[in-house]
Amino acid sequence: MPRRHMHMAGADGAALRAALRELRTELDVPGEFPPAVLAEAEEAVRAPRLPDADATDLPLFTIDPPASRDLDQAMHLEKRPGGGYRVHYAIADVAAFVAPGGALDAEAHRRVSTLYFPDGRVPLHPPVLSEGAASLLPGQTCPALLWSLDLDATGRVETTDVRRALVRSRARLDYDGVQHAIDSGTGGEALALLAEIGRLREALEQQRGGISLNVPEQEIVARDGSYTLAYRAPLPADGWNAQISLMTGMAAAELMLAAGTGILRTLPTAPDGAVGRLRRAAKALRIDWPHHVPYAELVRSLDPHDPAHAAFLQECTTLLRGAGYTVFTGGHVPDPVLHAAVAAPYAHCTAPLRRLVDRYTGELCVAAVAGAEPPAWAVAGLAALPQRMADGMRLANTAERECVDLVEAALLQGRIGETFDATVIDIKEHEPLVGTVHLEEPAVVGRVESTSARLPLGDRIRVRLTQADPGRAKVLFAPA
Structure with a gap:
């Protein structure tokens, strides 16, 4: 996709910034954190709940956009002596800083998720936590939920463990840099294994009938005091990194289902009418879709840089609508249980700095592995989470779309x-x-x-x- 940057004059930039302020007011976006919340966050930084286990010897690294400071995940990948792989995946331990029922907790339940605007983010937690003490920044020792996933030679998960530990990331990487390092062979064993395991997990996704859409996305870019737009087609490294997160989310779902209490991210199977519409779109776009070829197999064969293929992939996003959260307790298997795009049970658990539900999932998984009862607060708050998350995600999606609309109008004014x-x-x-x-x-x-x-x-x-x-x-x- 073309990536020519457009520059807006100062007047246009000023008008856009004014429009962004008006948008925040219109959407009733949360403003500054209340003093009580900030005070509690400062106290939590001084006295977090630290685990006994020390895993700071693991050479973890993060992969995020260059400007990000709210780093939820860090990983280390290695080969197992007897064959297969071991994935260490550290997730920021927000619960080490947020006391149930306190001001911080109440504010997080009000905000639900981090909101992203061109002129700055509206964080779920105060920056002293989300971009400071709780973030997996390089060189910083901090508490985490450390997942250890043992895979066989095909990339299939054999055993899962998650427990609290102190960790320290060694390097902060970005997607472009990771892709270049892998392509040039300069990334070392860890990045080579990211590509190797990522490809194996993609093959397993294909076997399950799962699908990851490679749709080029609009990206708001800050430039010379104003903003512009660019297209960004996902890199292979984006997909390999996402496969590690997906794998962990699937493992979390299995742990909670086995324990009988949890919250899943679910997506119903698309109705026949939706698939029929896609078939009509494929015909109009002159894309050959034989009836014996599954939808997921067709999507994987498409090139997002081909205009007709990109148009069809855009149409495919209609099948991903309707995702929600399903709560279950008392050992009752929920309905629905599957996420249709993942083609397996799946849970959000890898972004607790930016998404409320992940803190709950992490607590439930740690308890499940330990064979212990989950904390009372984590069980008591489950029932209200689906609606709360739905409202919060709706606001986040609206804010993102409206911001892009504003930048588009400013570029073309x-x-x-x-x-x-x-x-x-x-x-x-x-x-x-x-x-x-x-x-x-x-x-x-x-x-x-x-x-x-x-x-x-x-x-x-x-x-x-x-x-x-x-x-x-x-x-x-x-x-x-």
């Missing part, structure tokens, strides 16, 4: 009437004159409305900008 090269990536099923186009440059994805001709899904067309006003009107195009 003053260019009404200009024409652009674009690809039609979506058409409303019952309104074939209305759809979505993906501009080649700038990196804009916007609504298009035709007055007569049906929009050609997957085709490259010229479109004319008819509307763009940050904070007032989203971008709108018409066929040129």
